[in-house]
Amino acid sequence: MSEGSIISIVALLGWLILAGSALASFRMGWGKMVRLALIWLAVFVGLFLIADLMGATLPN
Template identity: 50%
Template sequence: MSEGLILSIVLLLGSLFLFCSSYAGLRPSWRVTAKLAAIWVGIFGVLFLVADLFELRLPN
């Protein structure tokens, strides 16, 4: 594993921790959490589908 990859993983986990802790501070209901999760899964699902249909790739 390269240093850049390790740094990216650590930053991603830190961002996830900050998001989860701040979201938990709002004390939302399970229904609201499930609804938001479904919306985000839908957004990323559509983005991946469009990228796959147009065969889009990240530059190397």
């Protein structure tokens, strides 16, 4: 594992902790959090499918 990938993993964990603490500050119940997570998942999957159908590719 290279130094760059370790830094990326640490940064990702930091962002996840930051996002989790921000979400916890809203004091929502588990049911509402799961529902919102599923909605966001559906949004991103939908956008991915639309981009795939349109033939979009990532730049190299």
